[in-house]
Amino acid sequence: MPVGRPDLIAHVFGSVDWAAAQRSETPNSFSLGQLALFVTAGINDRVSVLAEVVIEASAADTEVTVDLERLQLTYRLNDQLNISAGRYHTGIGFYNAAFHHGSYFETPVGRPRIFRFEDEGGVLPIHEVGVSVRGKIPKTGSTLHYVAEVGNGRRWANLEDNEVLDQNQAKSTNVGVSVRPDSWRGVELGASFYRDDIPSGPETSVDHHITALYAVYRTPSTELMGEWLRLSFRPADGFTHYDDHGGYLQASRAFGKIRPYYRYDRLDINPLTPFIGEYGSSIKHVGGVRFDPAAWVGIKSQYEWLSENGGPGGNGVHVQLVFVF
């Protein structure tokens, strides 16, 4: 680099929401979304640092909570080997590693149910503290990519998602591979496999596996995305095991500044499943339109139909203003 200055990039992602649901106990409300402060800097040609701090504010007052959602130090040897250490979004499936806390890049309002954040009733280890390695697989013409991660695993005993210390000696692992054919630009097919040993008592643990499969086609004008995940919990008694499922299908097409979209969102959870049984099952249909009136500003308006735990469905409306600066 001929110029001897550090490269520092800073952006702020924000949103303002209005939502109304058919349920009488939920009044229609305005709210502030997450304000994500994103900073990345190249320390030198090979080493960079990334931080994402999220500020969440109450609509009623100025009380805020601050979370350090991502902090990664990355060493890039070449395109085949990128090593990151810190707190990161796990490479489970596609959505979690592609979309983070700033909702500007997401087409509909909100993440798919299966990828909801831990402190919002999420069922996955969305964040981990550990080491992540990713890159292109050599001799595949940039077509095959891999990811391998070792972390503390999700801290299930404390749903506040505190990963300061692991709860046991076992580390979580996640490996994934994806295919991005150069001749079919925008297409990505992939799979990942996550494993962790979760302590459920002083002497007992639950063997936890997550298998994810996905197919994605994304271009500036067209978006077709589908993911399916199986969450397996096997208590140490050896007699019971629970296999839960979740996923989504999403499609959108841009016509100039207007982009209609649809998402089918599903989560099937056995109520007896350890750790996540209480979160329940849901089916959700989302149909809406995104309008980008100016660069880095978007307005999403969507209709939602939600059925939880097999109950009758309810209607809802959600409008979100998203921006980046």
Place this chain on the structure above:
Amino acid sequence: MAPNRAALVALLLWTGPLVPGHVPIPQIPLPLALAVIVHRSNPVDALSFGELRQIFMLDTQTWPHGRKITVVLREKGQPERADAIRLICGLSEEDYEKHILFRTFQGRVNIGPRSIQSASAMLRFVYSAPGAVGYVAADEVDGTVKLLRIDEMLPDDPRYPLRRGKRPPPEAEP
């Protein structure tokens, strides 16, 4: 051009092709072509169009010999920037900016493309940065930088893919 050769060329233009089945390929003026340039010490001599697109989309960020790639574009708002993004990446300037920010937000990119004000400044930057890749109009290339072949073609080849006015390739991933 000698008078007898000039007369022969004029005769050929007037009479059309003399060899059956052979149609002369019209020559396109050189300024319409974008020449891709790198530092003279860069061992790379040629790229496929797909490799070039991956570099400008920041999907490829290191040269085969390991050095970090620095992509250099003209400044925002300059037609030379929009032309290059459209020809190489198949994207509008706005979609390209979104793509770069999306990749940066994912943590896949830490240094985005550099912006340069003029062709002469582009040549000076590429001359001084061993990992840089940039572009100028084909008639602006000088000996301070290395000109890359794209799909085994140089800018004077009529089939050279980086020509302004040429139909853009299909849109690429965001």
